[in-house]
């Protein structure tokens with residue numbers, strides 16, 4: 001485990017070791033010397049900021065970046081006017097890319113005033129060759145660029161920024177490597193994400209993830225369990241197991257195991273109170289998983305089950321490998337077996353060739369499944385994906401109209417679902433002090449719903465029973481009982 005490592009004892013006068021993670025420990029020790037020298041030269045602490053775009057996977061990666069920055073002697077801040085700023089980027093939709101370019105412009109302003117400033121970019125967007133070309137041409141002030149496959153090398157690359165002038169670019173096409181035991185700086189002391197697998201093999205026709213995150217690789221169950229045990233010993237009560245498609249976890253291990261079997265092992269960890277996971281592909285969701293969820297005392301009553309479209313024709317074009325009927329049957333089976341479960345979903349509007357009739361079917365599906373919540377996205381054309389080459393891209397006006405109609409129905413069903421809990425007493429994990437209303441704290445129910453209750457910071461990180469007094473659409477105002 002990383003906890004036992006003393007960086008000050010590492011000899012940095014010789015060559016770096018070949019093996020990981022020892023090689024990165026060596027570079028962390030070296031970076032620490034650079035940061036110390038810089039701190040002494042400037043006579044002030046060095047500040048760093050990690051900015052996350054995108055999903056829970058990226059949020060977890062950012063905690064790893066922050067862990068290294070902190071270990072090598074930077075102080076972490078949420079101010080972009082810092083000595084080291086790294087953007088951990090997302091590219092699932094084009095607007096994520098546009099946001100990065102916009103914010104890079106702002107960083108350039110800061111860098112002009114503080115020439116010592118280092119700017120780094122990593123994450124999914126960096127795996128796209130066109131992006132690198134654009135950065136090389138128009139964003140010369142960026143110091144370091146790396147991708148998703150070599151994020152474990154951050155300490156080594158950080159060192160390089162102290163040793164070389166100009167833009168450092170290191171992008172790998174793919175990897176079969178998983179490096180364990182690097183430091184992590186968690187955002188919340190009481191809850192944590194845990195990667196159980198990386199990459200995706202599904203190649204949904206609209207999605208860029210398989211191209212930028214590579215093929216599926218599962219972590220060894222013993223490494224996962226050990227990490228969770230360590231987190232629990234450190235005060236974590238809720239974990240979220242992370243993977244692009246957790247239902248295919250373990251298939252490529254030397255000793256294959258199923259996701260449901262992994263969950264059974266995780267459940268046994270004493271002191272752990274809540275287990276969440278994300279994301280489930282409907283085509284791989286097993287009866288075994290439903291059974292394990294049903295029997296579990298710790299697995300939260302929430303399943304995120306991306307639908308993407310309610311039309312079998314579009315699903316086929318999307319390469320989702322299930323029909324409308326199969327999805328509906330699955331959702332109904334889950335609701336039957338686990339009646340108090342909340343089901344949430346992702347839906348894309350405006351996939352090439354989508355007609356009003358297809359959209360009608362999606363809307364109808366929302367009503368049938370009664371989603372507790374749904375994330376709705378406008379289709380975004382991603383270069384290199386099969387859908388980008390499809391004809392019949394849907395006119396913008398039609399997409400917008402369809403999106404608004406869908407959103408209305410999604411909100412209606414979410415409200416109806418939320419209202420069903422009126423007056424109940426449920427367990428909430430209090431996550432933070434409410435920033436907008438003094439005197440309130442915000443908690444999350446097992447079914448992922450938000451509840452605000454009177455209280456102060458003493459409650460943060462605690463599991464408490466709350467009564468759900470007033471339903472406000474998607475959240476409740478309640479009180480601790």
Ligand code: 5AD
Nearest residue numbers: 206207306346347348377378379380
């Ligand atoms: N356009 C719009 N939404 C997309 N998603 C993935 N790729 C695209 C795209 N090209 C959505 C899917 C997925 C979620 C994480 O992002 O709904 O489930």
Ligand code: SF4
Nearest residue numbers: 200202203204207209
């Ligand atoms: Fe993208 Fe489909 Fe993989 Fe999800 S399952 S990451 S939507 S390719």
